[in-house]
Amino acid sequence: MSGNHNDNGKLSWSQDVQQGIRTARDLPRLVGNPQAGADSKKLTKIFKVRAPKSYIDLVNPSDPHDPIAAQFFPDERELRFLSGELPDPIGDKRWEKAPRLVHRYPDRVLLFPTFQCAVYCRYCFRKERINDEGEGFSKAAIASALSYIASQPELREVILSGGDPWTLSDRQLKQLRIELEKISHLRLLRVHTRVPVVLPRRVTSDLVDALRGRLMVCVVMHFNHPREITNDAIVACQRLREGGFMLLNQTVLLRGVNDDETTLKTLMQELVYSLGAKPYYLHHCDKTRGIGHFRTTIEHGTTLMRSLRGHISGVCVPNYMLDLPGGDGKVPLGPSYVERHSGQEWGFRTYDGKTHTYVEEPT
Numbered sequence: 001m002s003g004n005h006n007d008n009g010k011l012s013w014s015q016d017v018q019q020g021i022r023t024a025r026d027l028p029r030l031v032g033n034p035q036a037g038a039d040s041k042k043l044t045k046i047f048k049v050r051a052p053k054s055y056i057d058l059v060n061p062s063d064p065h066d067p068i069a070a071q072f073f074p075d076e077r078e079l080r081f082l083s084g085e086l087p088d089p090i091g092d093k094r095w096e097k098a099p100r101l102v103h104r105y106p107d108r109v110l111l112f113p114t115f116q117c118a119v120y121c122r123y124c125f126r127k128e129r130i131n132d133e134g135e136g137f138s139k140a141a142i143a144s145a146l147s148y149i150a151s152q153p154e155l156r157e158v159i160l161s162g163g164d165p166w167t168l169s170d171r172q173l174k175q176l177r178i179e180l181e182k183i184s185h186l187r188l189l190r191v192h193t194r195v196p197v198v199l200p201r202r203v204t205s206d207l208v209d210a211l212r213g214r215l216m217v218c219v220v221m222h223f224n225h226p227r228e229i230t231n232d233a234i235v236a237c238q239r240l241r242e243g244g245f246m247l248l249n250q251t252v253l254l255r256g257v258n259d260d261e262t263t264l265k266t267l268m269q270e271l272v273y274s275l276g277a278k279p280y281y282l283h284h285c286d287k288t289r290g291i292g293h294f295r296t297t298i299e300h301g302t303t304l305m306r307s308l309r310g311h312i313s314g315v316c317v318p319n320y321m322l323d324l325p326g327g328d329g330k331v332p333l334g335p336s337y338v339e340r341h342s343g344q345e346w347g348f349r350t351y352d353g354k355t356h357t358y359v360e361e362p363t
Ligand SMILES: *Cc1c(COP(=O)(O)O)cnc(C)c1O
Pocket: 090, 095, 102, 103, 104, 105, 108, 109, 110, 159, 330
């Protein structure tokens, strides 16, 4: 297997997994604190714990508020559920048309080939589902989802989500891609994955080859902090772009991780400059239970967006999105630059704070 040989003394991706945290039992060994395992027993029941070694190595152990650790290390605040928080915050179940398939929008569906991930993000929007259903890939599990997709001629796009689809083997991914290619109305294969962030050495040329075929491939990665943009991530993204894949990124706006102007600006710029990835969405934190400590206000998110728009290249500016609870769908949160509108006269505020009037010509 190409992922298993050692290159310049670095861990191969499979060693990276093996030497990382795979279950709660590995916690004390890695954090050098034998109490950590006991303390977090209750927490890791609420949500599994997992992180590859090289991702753990990005943590600065002398920072109690380290933005990398905050993303995978259990925290007792996860036990605090707020009254409006939900077990299925974006209403996946409401739009589930077959097991592991969510059809919410006209031309695209989500397909969950697995509920396993390379890392378990403490703020995950789907954390309860992933914890309860934890199953991996099997052909039988997605057979009816594939028949459903074939039966809906308006579909153009399948989004592999989960779980992390890149925890599948190259062989499984290739099989899945070939099955999807047989459905002639499909045009786009989208993959939502955190593997290029937390396990970048898994992005091998064999993985790229497994996905290359008739369908346009769009890889939506999930970088949340500039420190995640490592040399290995740069190499992985280069490989993906050379493979001919579109490269996008979605970020979750997380309190204490990336909710300040400098961090967010640097992240958005480096995604483009270092990785060649277009920032696609900045997600407002969902109403998942036990992640209140990560959630910012919409007001704060909007202020952060104003500090990006116009100040940095438009290529680097994502859309700030809210996924309405219960499955009502995604809405862009702006901010809006329209100040007033009456008849043919519009008032706008530009990025530098100045107001201007625009009059439409009658035609
Ligand atoms: C977010 C989401 C999509 C993808 O939406 P885009 O705006 O195309 O990125 C598709 N289906 C479901 C159910 C979703 O929640």
